[in-house]
Amino acid sequence: MPPILEVRGLKTQFSSPKGFITVVEDVDFVLEAGATLAIVGESGCGKSVTAMSLLRVLPEPPARIAAGEVLLAGRDLLRLDEDQMRKVRGRDLSMIFQEPMTSLNPVMSIGKQIVEAIREHRAITGQAALEEAVALLERVRIPDAKQRIDEYPHRLSGGMRQRVMIAMALACRPKFLIADEPTTALDVTVQAQILALLARLQSEFGMGMLLITHNLGVVAQIAQRVLVMYAGRIVEEAPVRDLFREPLHPYTEGLLGATPRMHQDADEGARHRLIDIAGIVPLPDQLPPGCAFAPRCPKAFARCHVEQPALLPTHDGRKSACFLTQNSAVTA
Amino acid sequence: MNVPLLAIDAIQVLFPTRQGTLRAVDGVSLELRRGETLGLVGESGCGKSTLGKTIVGLVKPTRGSVKLDGAEIVGASRGELRRHRARMQMIFQDPYASLNPRLTVGRIIEEPLGVHNIGNKRERRERAIALAQRVGLHPEAMGRHPHEFSGGQRQRVGIARALALNPELIICDEPVSALDVSVQAQVINLLVDLQREHGLSYLFISHDLSVVQHIADRVAVMYLGKIVEHSPRARLWSQPLHPYTRALIDAVPVPDPEQPGLRDQGLIEGEIPSSIDPPSGCHFRTRCPFAAAVCAEREPPLRKIAEEHWVACHFVERAADGQIRAP
Numbered sequence: 001m002p003p004i005l006e007v008r009g010l011k012t013q014f015s016s017p018k019g020f021i022t023v024v025e026d027v028d029f030v031l032e033a034g035a036t037l038a039i040v041g042e043s044g045c046g047k048s049v050t051a052m053s054l055l056r057v058l059p060e061p062p063a064r065i066a067a068g069e070v071l072l073a074g075r076d077l078l079r080l081d082e083d084q085m086r087k088v089r090g091r092d093l094s095m096i097f098q099e100p101m102t103s104l105n106p107v108m109s110i111g112k113q114i115v116e117a118i119r120e121h122r123a124i125t126g127q128a129a130l131e132e133a134v135a136l137l138e139r140v141r142i143p144d145a146k147q148r149i150d151e152y153p154h155r156l157s158g159g160m161r162q163r164v165m166i167a168m169a170l171a172c173r174p175k176f177l178i179a180d181e182p183t184t185a186l187d188v189t190v191q192a193q194i195l196a197l198l199a200r201l202q203s204e205f206g207m208g209m210l211l212i213t214h215n216l217g218v219v220a221q222i223a224q225r226v227l228v229m230y231a232g233r234i235v236e237e238a239p240v241r242d243l244f245r246e247p248l249h250p251y252t253e254g255l256l257g258a259t260p261r262m263h264q265d266a267d268e269g270a271r272h273r274l275i276d277i278a279g280i281v282p283l284p285d286q287l288p289p290g291c292a293f294a295p296r297c298p299k300a301f302a303r304c305h306v307e308q309p310a311l312l313p314t315h316d317g318r319k320s321a322c323f324l325t326q327n328s329a330v331t332a
Numbered sequence: 333m334n335v336p337l338l339a340i341d342a343i344q345v346l347f348p349t350r351q352g353t354l355r356a357v358d359g360v361s362l363e364l365r366r367g368e369t370l371g372l373v374g375e376s377g378c379g380k381s382t383l384g385k386t387i388v389g390l391v392k393p394t395r396g397s398v399k400l401d402g403a404e405i406v407g408a409s410r411g412e413l414r415r416h417r418a419r420m421q422m423i424f425q426d427p428y429a430s431l432n433p434r435l436t437v438g439r440i441i442e443e444p445l446g447v448h449n450i451g452n453k454r455e456r457r458e459r460a461i462a463l464a465q466r467v468g469l470h471p472e473a474m475g476r477h478p479h480e481f482s483g484g485q486r487q488r489v490g491i492a493r494a495l496a497l498n499p500e501l502i503i504c505d506e507p508v509s510a511l512d513v514s515v516q517a518q519v520i521n522l523l524v525d526l527q528r529e530h531g532l533s534y535l536f537i538s539h540d541l542s543v544v545q546h547i548a549d550r551v552a553v554m555y556l557g558k559i560v561e562h563s564p565r566a567r568l569w570s571q572p573l574h575p576y577t578r579a580l581i582d583a584v585p586v587p588d589p590e591q592p593g594l595r596d597q598g599l600i601e602g603e604i605p606s607s608i609d610p611p612s613g614c615h616f617r618t619r620c621p622f623a624a625a626v627c628a629e630r631e632p633p634l635r636k637i638a639e640e641h642w643v644a645c646h647f648v649e650r651a652a653d654g655q656i657r658a659p
Contacts, residue, residue, distance in 0.1 A: 042512035157603045187375035188539065192583035192599045214512065217542075217585030240589045258517035259587050260546035262569065273524075274517035274546070280482050281512070 005031040010068035021285045036209040038223035046232040091121045094169035098181040100161035104153040111149030117171040136167040159190035180212040231292035237319040248320040335402045338364040343396035352608045356382040358557030369534040371548030378554040421494035425506035431478045438474035444496045463492040484515035556615035563641040573643045
């Protein structure tokens with residue numbers, strides 16, 4: 001059986017002068033080995049906090065994981081102490097971030113940092129680790145890896161730094177890679193290189209990947225399954241093709257309609273009008289009662305403003321948290 | 333009537349640095365007609381923002397000319413510049429950095445009217461309220477300060493302020509890049525509507541080719557201080573001729589899983605070199621899959637290939653004939 005990472009009922013809160021504010025609630029999903037699951041949503045939807053909760057890298061306090069389980073081969077990561085968790089990070093689960101400088105040490109050569117990452121989890125000699133570090137840099141396609149290994153992070157371009165961070169994350173061949181907006185800070189031609197690299201490495205290593213992004217183009221290109229988050233909750237889950245072909249949740253529909261599409265605009269004589277979603281994302285401490293999307297939803301009706309729709313299966317392995325899709329679906 | 337609203341000719345902006353001369357904009361010529369949107373797209377460091385600032389007079393060019401409706405702006409006196417600025421406004425990526433945090437939104441929108449002595453106090457106030465309403469701000473917003481607003485709302489304030497003097501031209505520098513996609517769509521739609529209502533012309537500067545292709549009538553592609561290709565938007569999509577334009581189009585992740593995905597091969601290698609001491613000849617040659625000896629020796633001029641289509645590549649005829657294709 002291939003390894004599976006299972007998240008159940010995750011709830012993450014931040015303390016504030018007004019008490020605890022829930023920023024992630026009722027998050028359930030399964031990440032399979034070798035597959036890519038994307039979490040997509042706009043800023044403040046809780047996608048990054050979800051990712052950081054799995055690895056337990058949120059500062060506690062002010063953060064606290066108030067409920068839920070993160071099961072890796074049957075073991076609940078949320079119950080591990082910091083020593084045990086450190087062994088999990090890097091070996092089972094690794095993470096890469098939008099800005100590599102936040103996780104690279106500015107005063108240590110990139111070679112030393114990769115060697116450290118390797119020796120953290122494996123008992124091998126410094127020389128052997130160094131050779132592996134060079135091999136890793138070659139795998140992430142850093143030219144002249146042997147010479148570059150003594151460079152410091154600030155001497156590298158943004159794209160090269162991201163490659164170094166990927167090399168470090170893969171040093172111990174983790175089962176799962178969490179990539180939080182890995183290409184958002186990069187120019188588009190470099191983004192394409194990094195996305196292609198991630199897809200290739202993933203199939204070579206047989207890793208599961210959890211991709212956190214706001215970019216629907218990136219989702220369409222590399223994910224197999226997608227979770228759409230809004231105001232701290234999953235509002236829709238679907239295989240990528242189904243989601244783009246027939247979005248079930250009105251928020252997903254809005255996101256897709258708001259995205260400019262180069263190929264459509266060019267083919268049509270006149271440009272189509274983007275669908276805008278009225279209003280803005282509510283702050284986590286100012287969530288409306290009922291469905292958090294209801295005040296912006298063109299299809300909302302009375303029930304939406306008083307009752308929270310649960311994320312329920314609809315059809316074909318899809319889930320949606322909307323009364324409209326649930327009414328038309330087979331009731332479980 | 334044939335005078336273009338904006339004519340930029342051979343603009344060069346050089347900055348001396350300790351490492352050498354930074355060639356931010358290196359000989360750019362463009363024209364913008366009344367009522368149209370010219371998109372200017374390129375990756376970081378290509379000089380697109382510097383060019384925008386040069387047009388409104390925030391950056392002084394080393395060489396070249398910028399004409400607004402036939403009148404020269406480079407080297408104009410302060411009084412002349414002030415008159416030009418009333419006709420030409422700019423909106424920025426981060427409106428927070430360009431809005432005075434101490435003023436209320438009402439005062440911010442009104443301020444240009446006061447500077448130019450337009451109307452009396454009451455008239456200015458009324459105009460500001462009407463503008464705020466038009467860009468979709470709540471009347472309550474007038475008494476609040478910029479920090480009380482979201483990014484999208486602040487961009488609306490920036491747009492209302494830019495509209496105060498009834499400009500003919502707005503330079504939009506990455507106006508939606510910092511916004512979430514749902515809010516980005518609101519601001520793009522607002523800009524499109526305002527253009528139709530007021531006959532505005534836009535120079536729309538962005539790194540995002542999808543956004544530029546959506547909003548622009550014509551698109552100019554910049555790379556390391558130079559325009560490499562310039563054409564109507566539909567043609568840029570259907571017949572991109574410069575290898576860099578093709579690479580940009582190929583690199584944009586298409587929001588459609590049915591479309592062919594990003595291939596590991598065929599993507600251009602490397603990253604943009606520094607604008608200090610850029611490559612000789614064609615600036616793109618170090619990343620170009622078709623580069624030959626001539627590309628290092630001679631700079632390819634921007635040549636007219638078809639009606640309204642200019643390309644700066646030595647091998648453009650072969651690209652147009654389909655003899656060379658992206659690998």
